[in-house]
Amino acid sequence: MRRSELNHAKQRTADIFNQVGIRLTEEEASNIEIAWFGLNDLEKQGLELVTYVNSDRYCAKELVLFPRQTCPEHLHPPVGADPGKQETFRCRAGKVWLYVEGEATANIQAIVPEGSEPYYTVFHEIELNPGEQYTINPGIKHWFQGGPEGAVISEFSSTSRDENDIFTDPGIERMPTITED
Amino acid sequence: MRRSELNHAKQRTADIFNQVGIRLTEEEASNIEIAWFGLNDLEKQGLELVTYVNSDRYCAKELVLFPRQTCPEHLHPPVGADPGKQETFRCRAGKVWLYVEGEATANIQAIVPEGSEPYYTVFHEIELNPGEQYTINPGIKHWFQGGPEGAVISEFSSTSRDENDIFTDPGIERMPTITED
Ligand SMILES: [Zn+2]
Ligand SMILES: [Zn+2]
Numbered sequence: 063m064r065r066s067e068l069n070h071a072k073q074r075t076a077d078i079f080n081q082v083g084i085r086l087t088e089e090e091a092s093n094i095e096i097a098w099f100g101l102n103d104l105e106k107q108g109l110e111l112v113t114y115v116n117s118d119r120y121c122a123k124e125l126v127l128f129p130r131q132t133c134p135e136h137l138h139p140p141v142g143a144d145p146g147k148q149e150t151f152r153c154r155a156g157k158v159w160l161y162v163e164g165e166a167t168a169n170i171q172a173i174v175p176e177g178s179e180p181y182y183t184v185f186h187e188i189e190l191n192p193g194e195q196y197t198i199n200p201g202i203k204h205w206f207q208g209g210p211e212g213a214v215i216s217e218f219s220s221t222s223r224d225e226n227d228i229f230t231d232p233g234i235e236r237m238p239t240i241t242e243d
Numbered sequence: 244m245r246r247s248e249l250n251h252a253k254q255r256t257a258d259i260f261n262q263v264g265i266r267l268t269e270e271e272a273s274n275i276e277i278a279w280f281g282l283n284d285l286e287k288q289g290l291e292l293v294t295y296v297n298s299d300r301y302c303a304k305e306l307v308l309f310p311r312q313t314c315p316e317h318l319h320p321p322v323g324a325d326p327g328k329q330e331t332f333r334c335r336a337g338k339v340w341l342y343v344e345g346e347a348t349a350n351i352q353a354i355v356p357e358g359s360e361p362y363y364t365v366f367h368e369i370e371l372n373p374g375e376q377y378t379i380n381p382g383i384k385h386w387f388q389g390g391p392e393g394a395v396i397s398e399f400s401s402t403s404r405d406e407n408d409i410f411t412d413p414g415i416e417r418m419p420t421i422t423e424d
Contacts, residue, residue: 082264083263083264083336084335085335085336085373085374086374087374090374114331114333114376114399115331115376115378115399117329117331117378119300119301119329119401120300120301120302120329120331120399120400120401121301121399122303122331122333122397122399148298148301150295150296150298150301152295152303154266155264155266192266193266193267193268193271194268195295195296197296197298216303216397218295218296218301218302218303218399219301220300220301
């Protein structure tokens with residue numbers, strides 16, 4: 063992705079935090095992370111986030127999903143002595159549909175990103191509205207999509223090691239390079 | 244404390260969360276915890292909280308301090324294999340003054356609760372405004388007070404074991420009994 067597109071997405075994310083009353087320091091706002099997974103279609107598959115703290119014991123992040131934006135299917139494997147990341151998603155604003163392993167829900171509400179259908183394989187749906195949360199255990203495949211108005215989500219978890227995440231789509235790069243423009 | 248006073252404080256806390264746009268489920272609102280530390284002077288020394296998640300790996304809570312309300316000085320000791328709770332306080336609304344071990348600040352902004360002066364012994368001041376945060380390592384004594392308008396604080400931490408906290412004031416009970424009325 064081009065630097066100018068990233069900056070645009072950062073500003074849009076900062077505006078959303080502002081609208082829902084989540085305050086960031088200037089430094090945090092300038093460090094908003096845009097995860098586009100190397101797919102070059104941020105609106106469809108991507109995630110915007112601020113990491114508040116990531117110590118060797120716990121992690122807390124604030125996530126933004128644009129309307130119908132999808133964080134692609136992945137899991138958090140064991141890393142050394144760590145059994146893998148356990149994470150709790152708490153919806154703060156908007157709506158999010160979360161999909162995990164288990165019995166597939168008959169008519170899911172999310173729209174699987176077109177062209178990436180083979181890389182979405184778990185369909186047990188959990189709908190989270192503001193104030194609702196769900197905890198995902200290590201090793202469980204999951205993906206999630208913002209509702210029609212998008213979503214803001216607090217993530218509380220054990221230590222985050224994003225570079226170890228395993229995505230179902232082999233074309234995904236968690237840390238792709240930026241094109242300067 | 245009497246049940247009726249507790250219920251009043253719970254409702255006041257729920258109203259504050261509502262005002263600052265923090266959404267709770269009905270179950271969470273009905274489980275708001277009022278910590279009065281057995282001191283029977285909640286307005287002066289106390290804390291209101293909701294625990295979102297407390298797994299064997301991490302914990303997240305939302306705290307409320309009424310105006311000038313103080314959470315008394317304490318520390319989090321090692322418990323078995325756990326080196327003690329590490330906690331990050333993130334101010335969401337209002338203002339909080341946090342005091343930790345280290346060089347005493349010349350003119351602290353908080354008012355030490357009258358009559359409890361002997362039980363406040365650390366005075367290195369950190370002021371947190373919305374969007375600002377601070378991480379306290381295990382074993383470090385700390386206390387904190389809400390500003391003139393009170394405060395709402397997110398706490399991200401390792402596993403919480405409140406019953407093991409060590410308070411400087413030997414008269415404090417973390418889990419005192421409620422008087423039915
Ligand atoms: Zn995940
Ligand atoms: Zn503490």
